[in-house]
Every structure is written in structure tokens, then in C-alpha cells.
Amino acid sequence: MIQTTELFVDREERGQRYAYIILELFVLVFWPLLVFTALLNLFEPWLSIPVSLVVLFWPIIKRRYADIIAKENGIKDPRHAIRCSSFWFDGFMFQGSPVLRQIRQNAALSKSLDVIYNYFGRFNIAPEGYSENWWNESGPSQLVNTLIKKWTDFWCCMPIAQDVRSRLLLVQKEIETSVLDIYLNTGKEEISIVLLAGGTKQDVIMASRTLLNKIPNLKLKVVCVEPDGKFAVSRSKKLAQLLNLDTSIFVDIFKQICVDEGKEQLLCDVLAEKKYVFSDFDLVICIGLGDYMFGNNLNKFMKMIDNGKKIITANISDNYVERFFLHLLIHWPAMQYLSLAQYKAALLRNYPNRTIRITQTPHRIFNVAVIESR
Ligand SMILES: C[S@@+](CC[C@H](N)C(=O)[O-])C[C@H]1O[C@@H](n2cnc3c(N)ncnc32)[C@H](O)[C@@H]1O
Numbered sequence: 001m002i003q004t005t006e007l008f009v010d011r012e013e014r015g016q017r018y019a020y021i022i023l024e025l026f027v028l029v030f031w032p033l034l035v036f037t038a039l040l041n042l043f044e045p046w047l048s049i050p051v052s053l054v055v056l057f058w059p060i061i062k063r064r065y066a067d068i069i070a071k072e073n074g075i076k077d078p079r080h081a082i083r084c085s086s087f088w089f090d091g092f093m094f095q096g097s098p099v100l101r102q103i104r105q106n107a108a109l110s111k112s113l114d115v116i117y118n119y120f121g122r123f124n125i126a127p128e129g130y131s132e133n134w135w136n137e138s139g140p141s142q143l144v145n146t147l148i149k150k151w152t153d154f155w156c157c158m159p160i161a162q163d164v165r166s167r168l169l170l171v172q173k174e175i176e177t178s179v180l181d182i183y184l185n186t187g188k189e190e191i192s193i194v195l196l197a198g199g200t201k202q203d204v205i206m207a208s209r210t211l212l213n214k215i216p217n218l219k220l221k222v223v224c225v226e227p228d229g230k231f232a233v234s235r236s237k238k239l240a241q242l243l244n245l246d247t248s249i250f251v252d253i254f255k256q257i258c259v260d261e262g263k264e265q266l267l268c269d270v271l272a273e274k275k276y277v278f279s280d281f282d283l284v285i286c287i288g289l290g291d292y293m294f295g296n297n298l299n300k301f302m303k304m305i306d307n308g309k310k311i312i313t314a315n316i317s318d319n320y321v322e323r324f325f326l327h328l329l330i331h332w333p334a335m336q337y338l339s340l341a342q343y344k345a346a347l348l349r350n351y352p353n354r355t356i357r358i359t360q361t362p363h364r365i366f367n368v369a370v371i372e373s374r
Contacts, residue, residue, distance in 0.1 A: 110199030
């Protein structure tokens with residue numbers, strides 16, 4: 001039963017979704033149009049049309065080119081084979097923005113999310129690897145540096161980036177509410193959480209800090225199943241230390257789960273290998289991973305993260321227009337977009353007879369669902 005669907009209000013983000021979308025469209029379509037108009041005045045349409053189409057589809061062409069270079073040079077991830085995807089994203093002013101490059105080259109990984117979460121410092125945390133004045137060393141002159149900074153600000157403020165930060169805050173609040181609820185209703189002193197694909201764990205770390213400030217004798221144990229044993233784990237340790245948390249709260253299992261037919265590596269099995277019993281955990285959190293589950297895999301995934309207790313999960317919903325920027329310019333891997341109605345249907349199908357509360361991020365790009373225990 002879906003109990004409520006609410007809209008999360010986040011006054012710290014800029015909003016202005018439609019203004020951004022118009023500007024983004026202007027950026028992408030304006031450039032080829034300008035080339036087209038200029039060429040049309042100089043040459044015949046047989047030349048101006050194909051050249052303009054090449055300019056329009058340049059980011060896609062560049063992506064294919066990256067595949068070839070990566071193959072030739074033995075580079076594992078083709079996104080690392082090119083310096084920039086387009087002049088209009090991370091190649092701006094020919095110097096490029098290192099921040100935007102990091103977002104594109106690590107799209108869907110925690111290194112990219114760390115920049116999106118912390119670029120504006122709204123959680124009083126700086127992204128890893130950037131000084132406050134990072135743009136001062138970006139280009140050959142102060143004017144170019146300032147332009148690169150403004151350009152980076154623009155893309156880091158695109159509605160989906162705003163909603164990624166709002167989702168972080170919303171998930172943090174949902175974790176706090178759920179843990180408090182379990183603590184008050186069960187009288188348990190130690191609450192155990194499974195965090196699947198948690199990346200740098202920033203949501204859980206921020207929630208743990210607030211919870212331990214409120215209830216100093218609360219004991220938290222967070223078992224994290226996450227394959228990234230490099231950036232994500234070192235960054236999460238730094239975040240925990242920054243917030244004065246005892247890092248022994250967090251136990252890392254560097255494994256990835258898989259629900260593909262014949263290749264199953266389910267969460268309960270990964271936990272069992274390390275002698276944990278999935279049903280013993282009080283709360284399961286998995287944000288973002290379900291967006292990469294297509295077709296029936298999403299049902300299998302939803303069932304896999306259910307141990308009968310509380311679940312906090314999320315999906316990416318309609319994000320028309322901007323999704324093209326995300327995949328074309330930023331080279332973000334393909335995602336399963338499900339509208340709120342489709343997501344509700346999937347939740348009801350996989351968690352029948354459970355109370356479900358959904359909160360949408362301010363631009364309605366993400367839905368965060370809290371599924372109550374059986
Ligand atoms: C899906 S996002 C989620 C990030 C995080 N939950 C957050 O909200 O910031 C990226 C993370 O998923 C992890 N990941 C990707 N595929 C995975 C898999 N099959 N099993 C477990 N984790 C996975 C990546 O290593 C990365 O850290």
C-alpha cells in the first residue's frame with residue numbers, strides 16, 4: 001500500500017528547472033545552428049548541412065572515437081581515452097574544466113558523485129582533490145579561469161545535479177528517521193544496517209553523525225557491499241574522520257552483486273560468505289543501483305534487497321530533455337527511467353502488503369521510497 005507521496009522542499013538549491021533546460025538546449029543546439037547559418041551564407045546546403053550535423057552529433061562521434069583509441073592503447077574505460085567530450089561541456093575555453101572532466105570520466109561512480117555532492121560545499125565538505133581556488137590554475141589568464149569557473153558552476157547546478165544533492169539530504173533524513181524508529185520501537189541498542197552500492201557512504205555517514213549526537217549510547221553497525229575498494233573506501237574513511245565518527249562502525253565487503261540470469265551473485269550470498277545473516281539486519285539501504293537494472297532484473301533486484309525489514313531505496317524518474325545532455329555530453333551510462341507511476345507499480349508488485357512512503361526530489365527527478373518491515 002502506498003501511503004503517501006510527497007515532494008521534498010530544498011531551499012538550498014537554485015531551482016529554475018525550465019530556465020536551465022532552455023539554456024542547456026541553447027548550448028547544444030545554438031552552436032550547430034550558428035555554424036549552419038554561417039556556412040549557408042558562404043557555401044551551398046550540400047556542404048553546410050553535413051558539417052552542421054557533424055557539429056551537432058560531435059559528442060556521439062567523439063564517444064565512438066574514444067572506443068577506438070581505448071582499444072588501440074589498452075585503456076580500460078573509453079571515457080578516459082579522450083580529454084573532453086565536447087567544447088560545450090568539459091572542453092570549454094579549450095583549457096577545459098578539470099571538475100567537469102572528473103564528472104564525465106567517472107560518471108556513475110563515486111568519484112563523480114563526490115564532486116556533484118560537494119562542489120558548492122553545501123554540506124560543509126569539500127570534494128576530494130580540489131582546493132577552494134581550483135580554477136585559478138585552470139587556464140592561461142584570470143579571465144579564462146573565471147569563465148571556466150562560471151561554466152563549471154552552470155553544469156554543477158543543472159537540475160539533475162541539484163536533485164542529486166537533494167536526494168543525498170533526503171536519504172540522510174530518511175536514514176535518521178528509520179533508525180530512530182527502530183531504536184524506539186524495538187529497544188535495540190545496536191542497529192545493524194546493510195548498505196549496498198553505497199559509494200563514499202556520505203548519506204549514512206552524515207546520518208550517523210546526527211544520530212549519535214542525539215543518542216550518544218546508540219550503537220550502529222553498517223556492513224557495506226561495494227566493489228570500489230579504492231576511491232570510495234578511502235574517501236569514506238576520510239569523511240567519517242572529518243565528522244568524528246569511529247570508523248569501526250563501517251565494515252566493507254568489496255564485492256559486486258549481480259542479478260543476471262545464470263550469473264547471480266545475490267546480496268544474501270555475498271553477506272553469507274562473510275558469515276552475516278541477511279535477515280538479522282534491521283535496515284537495508286540501496287540508492288542508485290536499481291537505475292542500472294533493466295526489464296525483469298529490476299524485479300529480481302527489488303526482491304534481492306528485501307529481508308523483510310525496512311528498506312530505503314530510490315529510482316530515477318522522468319528527466320526529459322536533460323537526460324540527453326546526461327548521456328550525450330556527460331557520457332553517463334544508460335539508465336532505466338521509470339515514471340513515478342511505473343515505479344509505484346514496481347514497488348507494489350515486489351513488496352505487496354507493505355506500507356510504502358515515497359518522497360520526490362524537488363525537480364521530481366528521483367523518487368526515494370521507504371518500505372516498512374513486514
Ligand atoms: C549506483 S551509484 C550509488 C552511489 C551511492 N549509493 C550514493 O548515493 O552516493 C554508484 C556505486 O555503485 C557501485 N556499484 C556499481 N555496480 C555495482 C554492483 N553490481 N554491486 C554493488 N555495487 C555496485 C559503484 O562502485 C559505485 O560506488
